[in-house]
Amino acid sequence: MTRRKIVIRRIENMGKRQATFCKRRSGLLKKAQELAILCDVQVAVIVFSSTGRLYEYASSTTTTTTTSMAMASILQKYRSAQEQQQLLNPVSQLMINGDAGYWFQLSVLNGSTKGAACYPPRQRMTSTMEL
Amino acid sequence: MTRRKIVIRRIENMGKRQATFCKRRSGLLKKAQELAILCDVQVAVIVFSSTGRLYEYASSTTTTTTTSMAMASILQKYRSAQEQQQLLNPVSQLMINGDAGYWFQLSVLNGSTKGAACYPPRQRMTSTMEL
DNA sequence: AGCCCTATCTATAAGCT
DNA sequence: TAGCTTATAGATAGGGC
Numbered sequence: 001m002t003r004r005k006i007v008i009r010r011i012e013n014m015g016k017r018q019a020t021f022c023k024r025r026s027g028l029l030k031k032a033q034e035l036a037i038l039c040d041v042q043v044a045v046i047v048f049s050s051t052g053r054l055y056e057y058a059s060s061t062t063t064t065t066t067t068s069m070a071m072a073s074i075l076q077k078y079r080s081a082q083e084q085q086q087l088l089n090p091v092s093q094l095m096i097n098g099d100a101g102y103w104f105q106l107s108v109l110n111g112s113t114k115g116a117a118c119y120p121p122r123q124r125m126t127s128t129m130e131l
Numbered sequence: 132m133t134r135r136k137i138v139i140r141r142i143e144n145m146g147k148r149q150a151t152f153c154k155r156r157s158g159l160l161k162k163a164q165e166l167a168i169l170c171d172v173q174v175a176v177i178v179f180s181s182t183g184r185l186y187e188y189a190s191s192t193t194t195t196t197t198t199s200m201a202m203a204s205i206l207q208k209y210r211s212a213q214e215q216q217q218l219l220n221p222v223s224q225l226m227i228n229g230d231a232g233y234w235f236q237l238s239v240l241n242g243s244t245k246g247a248a249c250y251p252p253r254q255r256m257t258s259t260m261e262l
Numbered sequence: 263a264g265c266c267c268t269a270t271c272t273a274t275a276a277g278c279t
Numbered sequence: 280t281a282g283c284t285t286a287t288a289g290a291t292a293g294g295g296c
Contacts, residue, residue, distance in 0.1 A: 002270045002292040008164075010171050020292080021170035022264070027290060028166055031159050031273095032176070033139075039152035040141050042179040045163070046209050049172055054212045068213065075206060078177050081185045082199065133275040133287050146280090151275080153281070158273060162290095 021049065029057045044074040152180065160188045175205040 011017040025047055036043040036059035047055040058070035142148040156178055167174040167190035178186040189201035 002272090002290075003268085003294085004292060005271065006169075006292070008168050011169050016292085017170050018263080021166070021172060023291060024162070024166045024169065028159070028162050028174075030290095031155070031162055035152070035155045035159055035178070037139050038137075038142050038155065039148050039181075041152060041181055042177075043159075044175075044177040046175040046205055047166070047172060048174075048205070048208060048212075050170075052212075054209070056209075071209075074177055074179070077179060078185070078187075078202075081179075081183075133273075133289090134277085134285080135275060136288060137275070147275085149280075154274060161273095 025055055029055065032057045033059070042074050042077065044071055044078075046071075156186055160186065163188045164190070173205050173208065175202055175209075177202075 011020055028047070029045060032043045032045045035041065041059070042061075043057070043059045045057040049055070056067065056071060058064075058067055058074055060067070060070040061073065064070035064073050142151055159178070160176060163174045163176045166172065172190070173192075174188070174190045176188040180186070187198065187202060189195075189198055189205055191198075191201040192204065195201035195204050
């Protein structure tokens with residue numbers, strides 16, 4: 001982007017990587033806010049540094065007074081959207097929404113269809129789990 | 132940014148707003164991916180258009196093979212981080228993590244402190260709810 | 263670890279299809 | 280409504296504190 005063009009791959013030098021992280025992280029959050037304001041849409045961004053530190057942005061509405069509330073609202077909507085998608089095309093993904101409270105399992109095994117849906121989930125399903 | 136400088140406020144013209152949304156949305160998702168790769172960090176972006184259409188990006192790991200899984204992983208981590216924050220400073224927020232399975236209610240009413248925590252949640256709490 | 267500087271690269275507003 | 284073009288605004292790599 002600037003004094004020299006760079007290739008998009010992991011920056012090996014730790015100091016440079018940290019410096020770039022600082023700059024680009026702030027740039028990303030700014031862009032997210034601009035998008036939300038300019039286009040009047042809901043935007044959520046979550047970033048975890050390699051040390052586990054959290055940076056976030058969530059566009060707010062009249063009913064969301066804090067970042068956490070705004071984020072919660074968007075994540076709620078995201079979960080709903082994922083459910084819709086799952087219902088429309090149940091076999092497209094073995095697992096969705098690993099962190100949500102809703103679970104749908106639909107799979108074809110040995111020529112017979114087995115299905116299960118429960119809320120709240122009793123057990124997390126993974127792609128390697130035997131059904 | 133270009134032929135003319137613009138102010139960051141809602142674009143009133145619907146056609147222009149849609150066009151800008153299309154461009155900036157793709158720009159944001161690209162920047163998110165670049166940040167994740169360059170700096171080797173976890174990044175999640177969720178965007179909902181005004182019509183409710185979902186656009187997303189989630190940096191993947193060796194254990195996340197789909198976008199949904201990658202997103203789930205990051206949202207899981209986000210929820211954990213929010214819990215940590217809440218435990219460190221319980222009164223800082225009335226509600227956190229509205230879409231998660233953990234709930235903490237701590238509030239001061241009429242001079243007396245009332246607290247409650249339950250999992251899984253029996254009822255969603257809002258900022259206007261009587262405790 | 264975070265700023266400043268600034269040359270350079272990238273994103274994108276307008277306009278047109 | 281999604282692309283294409285181009286001039287210009289914005290982001291940022293490298294370098295120095």
